Amino acid sequence: MYDNNPVNAMEHPPCRVACPILTDVREYVQLIAERTFKEAYASIRKLNPLPRVCGRICTHPCETACKRGQVDEPIAIAALKRFASDGPWKGRYEADVPDKSTGHKVAVVGSGPAGLAAAHDLAILGHRITIFEALPVLGGMLRMGVPAYRLPKDVVDEEIQAILDLGVEVKTGVRIGEEINFTDLSEQGYKAVFVAIGAHKDQKLGIAGENEFEGVVSAVSFLRAVNQGQNPKTGKKVAVIGGGNTAVDSARCLLRMGAETVHIVYRRSGDEMPAAKEEIEEAVHEGVQIAYLTSPLEILGQNGKVSALKLMKNELGEPDASGRRSPKPVPGSEFTLDVDMVIAAIGQAPDSSFVADKLELTERKKRIIVKGPYTLVTTQPGVFAGGDAVTGPATVVEAISAGKRAAISIDLYLRGEPLPTIEPAEEVKREKLSPALVEKTRNFARCGKISLPAEDRLKGFDEVDAVLSEDLATKEALRCLHCFLGARIDKEKCISCLTCVRVCPLGIPTTNKMGEITIDPFACQACGMCVLECPVWAIDISLNFRSKIALEIEQVISRSQQAEPMIVGFFDLHGNFRSTDVKSLRQDYPNILPVMVFGLRRIDTCDILKAFESGADGVVLAGCPPDTDPFPETADRVKRRIAHARTLLDALGIDGARLEVCDMPEKGIVDKELIDGLIQRIKEPVQASSE
Amino acid sequence: MKSGSNLERLLESGQFAVTAEAGPPKGSSPKVVQRKGELLKLCCDALNVTDNQTAIVRMSSLSGCVLLKEMGMEPVLQMVVRDRNRLALQSDILGAAALGIRNVLCLSGDHQKFGNHPTAKGVYDIDSIQFIQMVKTMRDEHKFLNGEEISGDVPFFIGAAANPFADPFEFRVTRLAKKANAGADFIQTQGIFDMPKFIEWMKMVRDRGLDEKTHILAGLIPIKSVGMARYMRNNVSGLSVPKEIVDRMADAKEPKEEGVKICLETIEQLKEVDGIHGIHIMAVAWEDIVSRIVEEAGLMPRPVV
Amino acid sequence: MITLEQKNFEEIEKMTKGYNRLLVLGCETCAAMSFAGGQRQVAELASAIRVARKTSGEQGEVLEEAIARQCEPEFVDLIKDDVAGCDAVLSLACGAGVQLLAERFPDKVILPGCNTLFLGVTEELGVWSERCAGCGNCILDKTAGLCPIARCAKQLLNGPCGGSMNGKCEISKDVDCVWQLIIDRLDRLNRLEMLEEIFPVKDWSPAGHGGPRKMIREDLKL
């Protein structure tokens, strides 16, 4: 089950630590690299009930934190999530819902990502859930806020349906506080309530003319109308005031709905703008203009309609409480912009009036106050709250996180168990990678996006970005640097021989005067060189560890259909091949038993001998083409290692030619000619003697 | 007189000496030595008998010396420290003295790796300089290396080798000084082809007054063919054969004649170098050329002292 | 450290033939550092023997074990039982380790799986070279810290001989002439005058020529 304890940043990869739901990014990225996409999807889905949503619109703090970002560019984690979750294998994820319900009824108010996540996790825990949703459709801002060109509605619908399929009941069009009183919920038998009502009330601009003229619209209501297909009336020249996602999405919607010019007016500079950088870039690409360091002063009108916006330039002053530098007006910089529509997108607050007498709210923005950021308990026993309603406008993944935390708390509460006190993880200031290490790390370009051309985009609300192809996705996944999956030293075994210090292509292991070796688990990239060369096997590694490879050799051999001649094949996952190539290899050569590894660096003479010992007639090692090898400098050593193994085989009476090493072809997994040659070589002596 | 040998007398009297080399056979026949003795008898003052040269097993040099002595020639007993420890060296010195051998050349010896028993264990108990010192002590103080008294005389004219062409060049004179200080009465150098280098070395030798302390005999190797010239240039460590010599041999219509010519030119040049007290001709497997060279160099007949 | 190398497989195969239960015993100090007898090399060799036996149809079990040092009785005694249960021990230690095993297990066949080479240094990963011959009477103070006994092909104490060329020894262009190195270093240290003196003959008795060596520390011994 989901564990909401913060993870230790000294033991977990930064991508995971940065994720509010602690997604095991590294695991699913690795599973994609291994071409096991179904497993990758399962890995994501077990923590995240909305993977296809997150694969598209998550603000991906994981990418910001990703170690690769210090080298070239971060792994495209969100795009990989979308790849893993959009594929034909999706939906095969099956959650374990207990047969017997606990009998406890839980009310979830609001069907945004927070409410949905809570409902999902609580259903899996066996509770009976009812979602109350004021609007006629489910999804909260996913449906009413985020436009379809970023998040197609059928994607939202499908993900929600999967949650409802767990046995979650829904009541749409029921606004708590109106149709049903908040206090009535307990009378209706709901033992616990999760308030996840989001933040949907746009804030006023607070400038002259705001309430006087036709054509001044709140962003939330505008987007809601757009998302409901109501075709709201749109101006020709529009100003959108604000700098968040709501502002940017409003602007991009306006362009799609016929606006000729759209200006975003933002009071600080681009660096401070809260909307996602990619979104801003897309918007500009589509034609949105952005007036930075500009504040509205007054809305001017003619004949009762908006005609212009009076603006003023700012400069940045001292950092304010949020750490951002606050704008200061530049005297005499006033100017006007001709507009016929103004959209206010300067932040939203929850519509929490219906719980005002029950729950404690913040003074100004009326957000619901929770007593612990992990337990989400409110001042009222049995009532929990989370998502935008607590934090103010935030992100989908934070809302999901809140839903999941609430589920844990509610479950404990229902079972009469005390809620844990959880301290937020200490913020770890991790040292930057050394310039030497960055220098030594091979660069691989991040996968590009496949997007609709700008002119086609504006014709409608078709999704702008396409899902990654399998080729691109695997390539991208193979860029992962395997943080914290690397070498670990057993100090009791280590004899300070310094081999690891000498052999590491990145210079990670270091020694002190007494021969105590240290390997920085964050810096290590799990290449595996030291693991093999350590003469006393004092080092193990988490990625393709020694015993795992040995076990796999045993397993492939024991599973084999006694096909002749039996060949164990070690295949480097860094090759340019697809999951289907692996399948057809199995079909074409049932006698080749594949063991997939991250680099032939990991294959020891012992492994090769082990294969022969277990009955293999031959061994083939297929390395990736040199241009895809993250550690090309180790290739020569690997070749020499294999030459050593070959000499040994010759000496012990097995023809060394039964050990074949080769580079994979530019595309695909093996060169058939080479394999046929090896098979021939193995068969030949047998034929010769039988003649 | 330290030893009373002919060579000693000649050199001490200030005459220009001529010595040559005679390698014993890879067999037991005395004839080979005797034939070489015949060939060289009249043209040189003393004849070196090599000691398992280039680490190839041959008849012992002491036996060779005895055979020559029986023919009335004066031998120089070559001894290397590669094959004998301090016990064997001293006992052979005593034996040689008893057999009337009066000249000894103390050497390190080529490494056994080059020879025909490359898997042998080298002895190298003491080195050539210590060897010189040891023989000197035996002769002058009648003492063994351990300080014990020796009964009887050990009259030897002690020789050593010097290679001006090996590295490091600057140290080569220091090494000569060490040998002279250890007790070397005469020096036979490596074969000379690189005259400028040799002249430079001799200047350093004279600057330190070493030519007064010991008699320097300049080494000569007559070249028979261009192949031999090339081989020595490329493969013999411690030899310096300039490219011009190889070219001259290659261009020559009659290589043997050219070889003799080169040798004679070298002798002429050597006569001009101060501090050279003689020459030492190492005509490996070409002993019959020596008398012609000595003749044409105007060094015949050999004086009798 | 003491450097050693595994014997070639043919030799090992021949000497271990017929010993049904064979214990391959590693030594995790010098032997491991020489990549001849650590756990990894034990596993590799044991596996190789198993494959070879399988191919030739020979029966028997090949067991693997390793101890910190085979040259210490306490460590050796820890594997008493393993040794008791096998027909022969193939020791991947230096000659000293092999012999201590033979001493501690008088009734067991003990076989050497390695050739013991020399006392040396690691020049770089996979490259070791000799530095000391254990002569029992160190003279490095007189030779600029470079040993002519271990590193001169003729152990000359008054070197170099006439075969030194371009800094290399006459025996091979790959071998440095240590006397050249000594002279270079003395030059750098401004002590070239040390070369003028004749180095006296050496007393080889502490080097092992006085019979097997033994060291006893009265203050330490039990």
Ligand SMILES: Cc1cc2nc3c(=O)[nH]c(=O)nc-3n(C[C@H](O)[C@H](O)[C@H](O)COP(=O)(O)OP(=O)(O)OC[C@H]3O[C@@H](n4cnc5c(N)ncnc54)[C@H](O)[C@@H]3O)c2cc1C
């Ligand atoms: C235009 C826009 C673009 C965005 N883009 C992104 C993005 O790219 N990436 C990202 O991570 N985040 C984005 N967000 C933010 C994200 O959508 C929200 O943070 C998230 O949806 C909050 O989830 P929630 O469950 O707390 O609330 P909501 O999604 O707002 O859901 C709350 C639900 O509660 C219902 N409700 C309210 N009151 C009642 C009541 N009294 N009774 C019953 N039901 C009630 C509402 O109708 C609503 O359906 C965007 C938001 C907007 C508006």
Ligand code: SF4
């Ligand atoms: S390199 Fe891989 S494991 Fe490391 S932070 Fe990036 S995605 Fe995560």
Ligand code: SF4
């Ligand atoms: S290679 Fe192994 S034994 Fe050697 S220092 Fe590293 S961890 Fe220690």
Ligand code: SF4
């Ligand atoms: S696994 Fe590779 S990167 Fe990590 S310490 Fe070992 S050799 Fe270095």
Ligand code: SF4
């Ligand atoms: S002089 Fe002796 S002890 Fe010193 S380094 Fe040389 S061999 Fe070793």
